[in-house]
Every structure is written in C-alpha cells, then in structure tokens.
Amino acid sequence: MVGGDRDYPPYEFLDRDGKPAGFNVELTRAIAEVTGMRVEIRLGAWSEMRAALAAGRIDALQGMSWSEQRAAEVDFSPPHLVVNHAIFARKGTPAVASLEALRGHAVAVHRDGIMDDQLTTLGMGDRLLRTDTPADALRLLASGKGEYAVVAALPGTFIIRELKLTNLDPVAHSVASQRYGYAVRKGDAALRSRFDEGLAILKQTGRYEALRQRWLGVLEPQPVSWGKFFQYGAVVFVPLLLVLGGTVLWSRQLQREVAERTASLAAAVEELRLNQAQLVQADKMAALGVLVSGVAHEINNPNGFILLNMPALKDVYLDALEALDRDRPDGAPPRLGGLPFATAREEVPRMLDEMLDGARRIRRIVEDLKDFARREDAPARAPLDLDEVVRAAVRLVENPIRKATTRFELALDGALPPVVGSAQRIEQVIVNLVLNACQALPSPDRAVRVSTRADGARGVVICEVRDEGVGIPPEHLPRLTDPFFTTKRDSGGTGLGLSVSSGIVKEHGGTLEFRSAPGAGTTATVTLPAAPDAGPQGIP
Known part of the structure; x- marks a missing residue:
C-alpha cells in the first residue's frame, strides 16, 4: 500500500475521474512492474497520509521531502528529484528574497509539508495559514487572504496555470531546495531496497527519463527540431540575414570613421x-x-x-x-x-x-x-666654443673630482661648431652634472668621463657626463629635473641643481636627458643647437 498527496500536481493528484495520476504514480507502477511487486496507490490529504504511514495503514509514501527531523521518523530511499520551492504573492505585493524575510507576515503553506516544518522551526508558526493542499494555499492567497504563499515551484506554476489564478506571481524563486524520494516506516529496509532497486533499473533503461519528460518537462523549455529551425529560417532568417549583411557593411564603415575621429x-x-x-x-x-x-x-x-x-x-x-x-x-x-x-x-x-x-x-x-x-628676458648671447666652456667648468671642480675618483677622463672633440649662448650659464650646467657624477660614485676606483662631439646630421653639439656610480631607480628618472626633488636631502641636497640646469639648457634651445639603471651608472646628455651659420668644419 503506497500513499501520496491527492493535490500535488504534476507529481501526484486525483484526476477528473478520481483516479491517481501524475509522475510519482506512474513511477511507482513502473518500479512495481520491474521488481515484481503488487502495489495499491492511495492518495489523500498529506497530513492524513503521513499519519497513515506512522500508524502502519500504508507501507510507503511515494514522494516526501527529506529533512533531518523527518529522517528521524522514517527511512528515505535515494532521492529521485530535487524540489525547488518558491514564494508567491498577489501582483503589487512587495517582493521578498528569502524565507527569513517572511517573518512578521501572514503566509499560506501546505499543512505538514516541508515548508510548514521549516517555517515553524524558524519560529513563524503563529503567522502561518495552513491548508490541506498547495492548491488551497494559492486559492486562499488569490482571494485576498494572507500576504504570501510558499509552495513548490513546479506545482505552484502548474496550479496557477490550471486554475487561472492570474493575480498571482512568484516573487522569489528557489528559496529552498529539497531532496525528494520514497519514504518507508523506520527499519523497513527490505521495502526500501525494492524501491531503490526498481529506481536504478528505470534510470538505466531510460524509462525514468521518459516519465520525467512526460510529466515534468511540460513546464520546461522544449528543444526546437532541425526541421522547425529550417522552416522558420526560410521565412525569417534569410531576409534578416540580408538586412544584417547590409547593416554590417554600413556599421564597419561607420566604425572606421568613428575610430578616426x-x-x-x-x-x-x-x-x-x-x-x-x-x-x-x-x-x-x-x-x-x-x-x-x-x-x-x-x-x-x-x-x-x-x-x-x-x-x-x-x-x-x-x-x-x-x-x-x-x-x-x-x-x-x-x-x-x-x-x-x-x-x-x-x-x-x-x-x-x-x-x-x-x-x-x-x-x-x-x-x-x-x-x-631669476627671469632673464634677454640674456646676453654670443658664439662660444663648448669645448672651452667644458674645460673651464672642469677646472672649477678639480678638487671635488680628485677627492671622488682616480679615474677621471676628459675627451674633447677639438673641432666643434660654435654655439650661441651664455658661456657662464652653460658652464653652470656642466659644473652641476660633474658634481652629481662625483657624488654618485661609491668608491674612488669608479670612473667619471666627460666628452664632447658634434652631430652634423642633426646640426647639434653634444656634451656627455658619464659615471660608473650607483645609478638611478627607474621611478626617479622622470622627476630628476623637478624643482626640489632630490635623493640626497640627508647630505644637503636641495633639489635645485638639475632643475636650474634643465631650465638653462631649454633657454638655449637644447635638451638635457638622462639614461641610467641601478648599479650601472648614469649618463647625462646635453644637446645644444649649433650656430645656424656654422660651416662644415665649425667655422662661422
């Protein structure tokens, strides 16, 4: 004797002739067929069926949601479904997102169903409107009583469609998911094993999936056959593809124009x-x-x-x-x-x-x-020999050079084209660069080299100050000529030397650049334009 709920479509229900029908009913009959059992199926109010199982008037329930509390009262077979529960409400009712959010509200539930158990455990039992069937809970809600109903999602959708309860909508989907399977009296291992065996056979032979598609797939999206696809394509997709093709061509042209702009x-x-x-x-x-x-x-x-x-x-x-x-x-x-x-x-x-x-x-x-x-609106300018300026600058800092290194090298071109500018100002730049190079050396055996050369193709003369010092971190290179930026503040640096030098070089139409890597030394390059009337040998 197998019991079930009389009004829990599409899982189990009494049809118009009063006979048991639904997914659970046909699954039970198929299991009985493959295992050689004779079964009688009796459907009634769910609370009565639970009481009948406890009293021994029936031998099993063909569909029951698992919980720890119920597992202490009955034995469950492995679940053959997972039932998702949803919250339903009248149109216009504020949405809620969870069972906990129902606290303080009047909620319709199926008496002795899994949601009745769970909400009662959460302390909401005094606000529950209990009904004999899920359909009664939804009818109660549609009539204006209560604020929400918690019902299994698939039966709820099925009942709303069949009873045309058009003023109801789900406001929260899958608020609880429950394992759903056969239940027998505590200790009836023999009967439970028969259901387990039959269910395994049906799954292996494909009959279980056929029953599931027949009863539960009606509310699921159905795949479109290839024949239907080509039929629809002939009418809709071909003209649409032609329009899309033209649109793509126009869109690409537009994208190019937009990209350019x-x-x-x-x-x-x-x-x-x-x-x-x-x-x-x-x-x-x-x-x-x-x-x-x-x-x-x-x-x-x-x-x-x-x-x-x-x-x-x-x-x-x-x-x-x-x-x-x-x-x-x-x-x-x-x-x-x-x-x-x-x-x-x-x-x-x-x-x-x-x-x-x-x-x-x-x-x-x-x-x-x-x-x-200082702002010099019209600084004194005259043709000058960069070699002589560099030589004078080095003489000014001979003492710091001797203290810093034993390997100082001065390599002057000797035939540079002249530069128009202030000799004193350019000398100040060279002095600053040489002093910085000396201060960067970790020991006297490291070298400093000052050299000059001409670049006829670019029409410039160049002075390079190269050291074998500790180098400059990459993050500091872009800020070397910023006013007051210095890494030697503890030793008296003000951060003005390179800033002033950069300004002087720019006043002369040139550039001051640095190349460096930590531990590999630094090269400072001063590039100045040659006098425009300088000849190929540097003679105006």
Whole structure:
C-alpha cells in the first residue's frame, strides 16, 4: 500500500475521474512492474497520509521531502528529484528574497509539508495559514487572504496555470531546495531496497527519463527540431540575414570613421591636458619665483654679517690664545667657557670653521634659489666654443673630482661648431652634472668621463657626463629635473641643481636627458643647437 498527496500536481493528484495520476504514480507502477511487486496507490490529504504511514495503514509514501527531523521518523530511499520551492504573492505585493524575510507576515503553506516544518522551526508558526493542499494555499492567497504563499515551484506554476489564478506571481524563486524520494516506516529496509532497486533499473533503461519528460518537462523549455529551425529560417532568417549583411557593411564603415575621429579627439584632449598642466606649472613657478626672491634677500643680509664677522672673530680668538699662553702667573691653565684650556685651543677654532662653512653653504643654497627664480628676458648671447666652456667648468671642480675618483677622463672633440649662448650659464650646467657624477660614485676606483662631439646630421653639439656610480631607480628618472626633488636631502641636497640646469639648457634651445639603471651608472646628455651659420668644419 503506497500513499501520496491527492493535490500535488504534476507529481501526484486525483484526476477528473478520481483516479491517481501524475509522475510519482506512474513511477511507482513502473518500479512495481520491474521488481515484481503488487502495489495499491492511495492518495489523500498529506497530513492524513503521513499519519497513515506512522500508524502502519500504508507501507510507503511515494514522494516526501527529506529533512533531518523527518529522517528521524522514517527511512528515505535515494532521492529521485530535487524540489525547488518558491514564494508567491498577489501582483503589487512587495517582493521578498528569502524565507527569513517572511517573518512578521501572514503566509499560506501546505499543512505538514516541508515548508510548514521549516517555517515553524524558524519560529513563524503563529503567522502561518495552513491548508490541506498547495492548491488551497494559492486559492486562499488569490482571494485576498494572507500576504504570501510558499509552495513548490513546479506545482505552484502548474496550479496557477490550471486554475487561472492570474493575480498571482512568484516573487522569489528557489528559496529552498529539497531532496525528494520514497519514504518507508523506520527499519523497513527490505521495502526500501525494492524501491531503490526498481529506481536504478528505470534510470538505466531510460524509462525514468521518459516519465520525467512526460510529466515534468511540460513546464520546461522544449528543444526546437532541425526541421522547425529550417522552416522558420526560410521565412525569417534569410531576409534578416540580408538586412544584417547590409547593416554590417554600413556599421564597419561607420566604425572606421568613428575610430578616426575618436583618435583625433583623443589626441586633441591629450594636447589640451598637457597644455593645461604646463599652464598650472608655469603659474606655480611664477609664484614660487616671487617668493624665492624675497626669501633669498632676507636670508642673505644676516648671512652676510656672519660671513663677514666670522673670520675676524677667529683672528681675535687666536690672538687671545697667545695672550693667555703668555700671562699665567700661577701657572694654572685657564678654563674657557667651561672647557679646559687645551681642549678649547683645539675645539673652538674647529667650531668657528664649521660655522663659517655652514654660512657659506647657506649662501650657495640662496644663490641656487636666486638662479632658479631669476627671469632673464634677454640674456646676453654670443658664439662660444663648448669645448672651452667644458674645460673651464672642469677646472672649477678639480678638487671635488680628485677627492671622488682616480679615474677621471676628459675627451674633447677639438673641432666643434660654435654655439650661441651664455658661456657662464652653460658652464653652470656642466659644473652641476660633474658634481652629481662625483657624488654618485661609491668608491674612488669608479670612473667619471666627460666628452664632447658634434652631430652634423642633426646640426647639434653634444656634451656627455658619464659615471660608473650607483645609478638611478627607474621611478626617479622622470622627476630628476623637478624643482626640489632630490635623493640626497640627508647630505644637503636641495633639489635645485638639475632643475636650474634643465631650465638653462631649454633657454638655449637644447635638451638635457638622462639614461641610467641601478648599479650601472648614469649618463647625462646635453644637446645644444649649433650656430645656424656654422660651416662644415665649425667655422662661422
């Protein structure tokens, strides 16, 4: 004796003649056929069928959703379906996304069904509207009672279509998925194994899939046959393909035009962005120049007093030391500023020298700032020999070069075409580059090479300062000529030398470029235009 729900289409239900029908019914009969069982199928209210199984009036339920609570009461066969449950509501009712969201709402459910169990476990039992069948739950909702109904998705869709409940819609799909299979009384392993065996045979022979397609596939999308496809294609697709072909040709032409215009617009936008950035930078530099000029003047005045007075103060101190050495009647050495006389004799001159060096350093920084801020509307220009300028610059920094390296090389071209510009300003650039090269060397055995050459094809003369120093990280290369950018701030760098040098080279119509790699040294290249009337041998 196998029981089931009388109104759970398309799984199991009583047809118009009052006879059992549906997927579960035909599956049970097919299992009975292949296993040699004789079965009688009895359908009724679901809660009554559950009670009948517990009381022994029937031997099995042909479709029951699995839960831990139910598994403690009955034994389940392996599931032959997964039943998805959905939330239904009247049109216009606010949508909800989960079972938990139903808390506080009036919800219609199938009495003793899996959703009744689950919502009761969630503490919503007092708000449930329980009905004998899923169809009754949907009818109740359609009549205006309750706010939502939770029903298996496939039966719910089937019932709404058959009963024409047009004011209902699913508002949440697959809020719960349950394994669905045969259930027998606890401990009836023999009967459960018969159902397991029969179900396995039906799946292997293909009869299970045929039954599933017949009853459950009616609400699933059906594949279109090739015959139908070609029939529809002759009427619809051929004209559509002709239209699409013309559209594609026109679209490609349009895409080419759009691509060309887009590229042109992108270039214009990039140029506008660069111009705007240059204007902003120029405005910043103008304001900075005014500030620097004022600050430099204010610093130079007191610093000038220090530079002027410090040598005289040192001379006075040294003279005083001689007097103190002579006039010591008691023979005891005097103390100066709390220091023993011997210590003061050694330390105070050194302190005065350090103060003088500091004041000179302040003067150099201020001069760099003034050079950075200075605007020369019409700087003095004259033809000059770059070799002579480089030679003079190297003479100025002979001492730092000797301290930094034992391998300094000067390779001058000797026949360069002249350059029009300020010799003093170009000399300042070369001095800055050579000093930077010396400071980049980790040891005196590393080399620095300064060279000049001409490039007749480009009409330029070139000076290169190359070192075998520590190199420059790639991320720092684009910022080398930015004002106040320096990696040597701890050792007194101000970040103005290369910025000033770059500005001087640009004033002369040239370029200042750097090539470097960490650990592989750095090459600074100054490129200046040759005088326009220079001959092939460099003679104007």
